[in-house]
Amino acid sequence: MTRLRRFLLAALLMCVAPSAAIADEARLREIAAGFVDANFSAIAETAEALAATGDPDAAIVLQELRDGDLHWRKDDETLVIAERDRRDMHLFHLFTGEPLETVRRRDVSKVKVNNAIRNQVDALIGGLTLLSPDPEARRSAAEALYDTRDPALLGPMEAAMAQETDPALRTLMAEARAAILLADAGAPLDARLEAVRTIEARGGQDALSTLAAAVPDDGPADLLAAAAEARAAVEARLELWGYAQNVWQGLSLGSVLLLAAIGLAITFGVMGVINMAHGELVMLGAYTTFFVQEIIRTSAPGLFEWSLLIALPLAFLVSGSVGVLIERGVVRWLYGRPLETLLATWGISLILQQTVRTIFGPNNREVGNPDWMSGAMQLGELTITYNRLWIIVFALTVFALLLVVLRRTPIGLQMRAVTQNRAMAADMGVRTGWVDAMTFGLGAGVAGLAGVALSQIDNVSPNLGQSYIVDSFMVVVFGGAGNLWGALAGAFTLGIANKFLEPFAGAVLAKILVLVFIILFIQKRPRGLFAVRGRAVEA
Amino acid sequence: MKKALAGLALGLGVVATTPTVAQETIKVGILHSLSGTMAISETTLKDAMLMLIEEQNKKGGLLGMELEPVVVDPASDWPLFAEKARELIEVNEVAAVFGCWTSVSRKSVLPVFEELNSLLFYPVQYEGEESQRNVFYTGAAPNQQAIPAVDYLMDQGVERWVLAGTDYVYPRTTNKILEQYLKDSGVAAEDIMINYTPFGHSDWQTIVADIKAFGSAGKKTAVVSTINGDANVPFYKELANQGIEATDIPVVAFSVGEEELAGIDTAPLVGHLAAWNYFMSADTDANYDFIDAWHAFIGDDTRVTNDPMEAHYIGFNMWVKAVEAAGTTDPDAVIDSIVGVAVPNLTGGYSAMMPNHHITKPVLIGEIQDDGQFEIVDSTDGLVVGDAWSDYLPESAPLISDWRKPMSCGNFNTETGQCGGTGG
Numbered sequence: 001m002t003r004l005r006r007f008l009l010a011a012l013l014m015c016v017a018p019s020a021a022i023a024d025e026a027r028l029r030e031i032a033a034g035f036v037d038a039n040f041s042a043i044a045e046t047a048e049a050l051a052a053t054g055d056p057d058a059a060i061v062l063q064e065l066r067d068g069d070l071h072w073r074k075d076d077e078t079l080v081i082a083e084r085d086r087r088d089m090h091l092f093h094l095f096t097g098e099p100l101e102t103v104r105r106r107d108v109s110k111v112k113v114n115n116a117i118r119n120q121v122d123a124l125i126g127g128l129t130l131l132s133p134d135p136e137a138r139r140s141a142a143e144a145l146y147d148t149r150d151p152a153l154l155g156p157m158e159a160a161m162a163q164e165t166d167p168a169l170r171t172l173m174a175e176a177r178a179a180i181l182l183a184d185a186g187a188p189l190d191a192r193l194e195a196v197r198t199i200e201a202r203g204g205q206d207a208l209s210t211l212a213a214a215v216p217d218d219g220p221a222d223l224l225a226a227a228a229e230a231r232a233a234v235e236a237r238l239e240l241w242g243y244a245q246n247v248w249q250g251l252s253l254g255s256v257l258l259l260a261a262i263g264l265a266i267t268f269g270v271m272g273v274i275n276m277a278h279g280e281l282v283m284l285g286a287y288t289t290f291f292v293q294e295i296i297r298t299s300a301p302g303l304f305e306w307s308l309l310i311a312l313p314l315a316f317l318v319s320g321s322v323g324v325l326i327e328r329g330v331v332r333w334l335y336g337r338p339l340e341t342l343l344a345t346w347g348i349s350l351i352l353q354q355t356v357r358t359i360f361g362p363n364n365r366e367v368g369n370p371d372w373m374s375g376a377m378q379l380g381e382l383t384i385t386y387n388r389l390w391i392i393v394f395a396l397t398v399f400a401l402l403l404v405v406l407r408r409t410p411i412g413l414q415m416r417a418v419t420q421n422r423a424m425a426a427d428m429g430v431r432t433g434w435v436d437a438m439t440f441g442l443g444a445g446v447a448g449l450a451g452v453a454l455s456q457i458d459n460v461s462p463n464l465g466q467s468y469i470v471d472s473f474m475v476v477v478f479g480g481a482g483n484l485w486g487a488l489a490g491a492f493t494l495g496i497a498n499k500f501l502e503p504f505a506g507a508v509l510a511k512i513l514v515l516v517f518i519i520l521f522i523q524k525r526p527r528g529l530f531a532v533r534g535r536a537v538e539a
Numbered sequence: 540m541k542k543a544l545a546g547l548a549l550g551l552g553v554v555a556t557t558p559t560v561a562q563e564t565i566k567v568g569i570l571h572s573l574s575g576t577m578a579i580s581e582t583t584l585k586d587a588m589l590m591l592i593e594e595q596n597k598k599g600g601l602l603g604m605e606l607e608p609v610v611v612d613p614a615s616d617w618p619l620f621a622e623k624a625r626e627l628i629e630v631n632e633v634a635a636v637f638g639c640w641t642s643v644s645r646k647s648v649l650p651v652f653e654e655l656n657s658l659l660f661y662p663v664q665y666e667g668e669e670s671q672r673n674v675f676y677t678g679a680a681p682n683q684q685a686i687p688a689v690d691y692l693m694d695q696g697v698e699r700w701v702l703a704g705t706d707y708v709y710p711r712t713t714n715k716i717l718e719q720y721l722k723d724s725g726v727a728a729e730d731i732m733i734n735y736t737p738f739g740h741s742d743w744q745t746i747v748a749d750i751k752a753f754g755s756a757g758k759k760t761a762v763v764s765t766i767n768g769d770a771n772v773p774f775y776k777e778l779a780n781q782g783i784e785a786t787d788i789p790v791v792a793f794s795v796g797e798e799e800l801a802g803i804d805t806a807p808l809v810g811h812l813a814a815w816n817y818f819m820s821a822d823t824d825a826n827y828d829f830i831d832a833w834h835a836f837i838g839d840d841t842r843v844t845n846d847p848m849e850a851h852y853i854g855f856n857m858w859v860k861a862v863e864a865a866g867t868t869d870p871d872a873v874i875d876s877i878v879g880v881a882v883p884n885l886t887g888g889y890s891a892m893m894p895n896h897h898i899t900k901p902v903l904i905g906e907i908q909d910d911g912q913f914e915i916v917d918s919t920d921g922l923v924v925g926d927a928w929s930d931y932l933p934e935s936a937p938l939i940s941d942w943r944k945p946m947s948c949g950n951f952n953t954e955t956g957q958c959g960g961t962g963g
Binding site for chain 2: 040067068084086087105106109110112113114115116118119122205206208209210211212213214238245246249252253256354357361362363364366368369374375376383385386387388457458459461462463466467499502503506507508511
């Protein structure tokens with residue numbers, strides 16, 4: 001991957017400056033030799049000197065430095081690119097990228113980078129790639145210069161702005177120019193006041209920190225006043241967006257709660273079985289996702305983006321079958337004896353945990369995020385992360401599907417019939433035992449689906465289920481046992497309440513407050529938000 | 540099984556070549572959770588101990604006798620730790636115990652070791668404020684981890700601090716020390732934000748948004764994380780998803796090591812920091828040899844090594860040396876002979892056991908790399924002596940600990956000139 005990027009970068013840079021395409025390799029190597037066995041200040045100076053050559057090849061070396069692939073050999077102190085492969089290092093030529101030999105790890109040393117160097121190198125590469133034909137490179141160059149505000153790059157920035165055709169990039173460059181002007185004490189006051197307005201228009205927390213950091217404390221009074229005013233305006237806007245953000249985060253937390261609880265809403269809510277192994281069924285779904293991704297990684301890497309969709313039906317089947325086994329093997333002998341059910345399923349949860357631990361090991365397993373689940377989009381001042389967005393969509397879809405199954409299918413009809421009046425249903429020829437198994441299996445399968453989603457935001461470890469079991473019961477009890485709409489309303493109410501409490505009360509106290517609220521609520525309405533008649537009620 | 544057979548064969552070999560020695564062994568207890576929530580961290584330490592014991596037996600054992608590991612599983616259950624410790628000492632008659640991870644498990648076994656007068660080597664970084672005669676703390680005290688990490692970030696120009704932790708004793712104590720230290724260093728109270736989260740917290744949206752807002756005051760901001768182990772990973776993910784990179788707001792964590800990073804994609808985490816006394820990437824021959832031995836022992840060359848493993852390596856070698864010096868495994872003799880014992884650590888120096896039962900260590904600051912390893916970006920000039928009682932807390936500043944005779948006291952008050960009683 002790195003190699004590919006490197007070649008692309010090289011190709012792009014060659015387009016910019018064909019005359020410099022034939023690199024003065026020896027000269028660059030001479031400068032870059034400063035990286036060998038150097039401390040951070042020497043590395044920073046060497047990077048500076050490399051960038052000063054203006055040679056496109058220098059940008060490649062800097063990029064390798066930024067990525068942490070630049071090494072030097074301990075025997076002859078030549079610089080190479082090295083990639084680790086377990087206990088070996090594969091070496092590549094510094095400029096051409098052609099493979100060299102493979103050595104032991106202890107034979108090469110890395111040119112160290114820290115965050116300070118990364119920031120510096122970003123700016124240096126930015127200066128070298130402002131005119132790059134690749135819009136993405138220009139964007140990151142402008143972003144880097146916005147952050148570093150190096151007055152020396154004002155000229156190149158203005159030159160790049162003049163020939164920029166993409167309006168979004170032009171705005172970005174104008175903002176970067178404004179940030180540079182703000183920080184430059186030598187710039188005319190008018191230009192700096194104009195810059196304050198540009199940054200204010202940019203808005204967001206970025207703008208706040210730029211306005212605070214870029215304006216020196218001893219700047220002209222007019223400028224300081226303008227900056228303070230702009231900060232206040234940006235803050236006021238941010239505060240309004242803060243509420244929207246709380247609602248969004250509440251919805252997101254609610255959707256996670258809904259996913260975790262919806263399977264339980266069936267097994268506990270509809271059937272009245274206290275299933276302490278519910279969390280472990282969620283965990284099995286997450287491990288199924290891991291297993292699917294593992295197979296895809298080794299045999300069909302191209303399918304990785306689809307791994308979650310492939311895992312969904314499998315997770316449903318795995319958790320569903322385990323659920324049916326639990327029902328047929330244990331739970332059905334204990335109907336009407338809640339305390340024994342509780343203890344037995346708790347035992348099952350421990351067995352499942354330790355089994356997974358024995359098979360997959362106690363450590364976290366890596367479940368990757370497909371590209372469409374990573375990153376975020378900006379909606380005004382609201383950061384909407386894609387993984388959360390998709391989980392909300394997914395939770396609502398699962399909810400809708402379940403409603404359809406329960407309301408519109410024969411098996412759903414039978415499930416409701418058995419729940420409402422077992423004896424009557426049996427008289428009508430419904431195989432109640434089979435329906436029990438299917439209902440439990442359905443609840444368990446849905447828990448498996450939840451596991452696929454949770455694998456994207458939480459650690460996949462044998463302990464995954466434990467962290468959700470209490471929350472799930474809370475949602476179902478609060479929403480009203482036996483009613484899917486109750487689970488929906490319960491999950492989103494708890495999610496949003498939690499998120500509005502958290503900024504004031506802190507995460508620990510918010511959780512306690514929610515719990516106290518539920519206890520009080522249950523005193524008032526023992527059957528939850530949406531009470532329904534069911535076997536649990538009759539019992 | 541194969542390994543067990545090999546060990547047996549080896550054992551028989553030793554017995555056969557030294558017929559004068561009776562078939563007696565020295566038993567070594569290993570008290571690490573192999574099931575339950577803490578198995579994720581502790582199983583590796585059990586394996587590391589088995590490897591160290593096997594290697595020592597290859598070198599001829601100890602005092603001419605074979606070492607025999609006794610492994611028990613306290614199952615991440617704190618009261619069970621005390622029971623299992625008692626079982627190891629009373630039933631199995633082990634000469635020393637290597638074990639525990641969480642502070643609460645250590646606290647729960649302390650009375651047992653005191654009562655039965657045995658030895659515990661505790662390999663994990665902890666909050667300090669303790670020194671017990673029967674315990675040797677081979678992990679880092681706060682001044683060997685947290686304070687140097689904060690110093691490093693100050694050097695990097697950080698002026699605003701978020702202290703984020705899980706709500707239990709280690710983060711609370713460490714943050715108390717750090718807050719005092721930061722204030723002593725001239726950081727204003729409004730530039731410090733302290734935040735606690737419950738165990739197993741996985742919804743980090745609000746906290747990350749808060750940190751983002753806190754970091755937009757125009758001063759360089761960093762997060763000091765005492766968040767428990769792998770709960771850091773969803774936290775990092777949320778940071779990355781909300782577009783905060785290490786170059787903007789770096790996070791330095793004290794409970795994230797190679798083991799915690801194994802099994803996640805670290806590309807979005809590059810540049811976040813950890814402070815330990817050992818990193819797998821340490822560029823010394825001793826370390827490369829240790830890694831090779833570990834891979835050979837475990838039969839998997841993708842497994843990582845980490846700081847608590849090095850602590851066991853140091854602690855075990857110190858115990859061996861102290862037993863050899865004393866000529867016996869008797870706890871009282873070993874407690875007397877182990878102070879001052881120095882053994883090589885894996886980062887190219889020597890670690891010594893101090894009179895307060897803490898050891899000297901180098902402090903390393905590492906940045907996470909995209910291969911799940913840490914790049915060492917800073918290290919203390921020399922070794923740092925573990926400080927049992929923090930100098931930054933008013934109630935513990937006057938306390939010192941010295942288990943050598945005649946003082947033999949874990950919390951000697953230099954102001955009153957009295958020993959506050961034995962143990963922490």
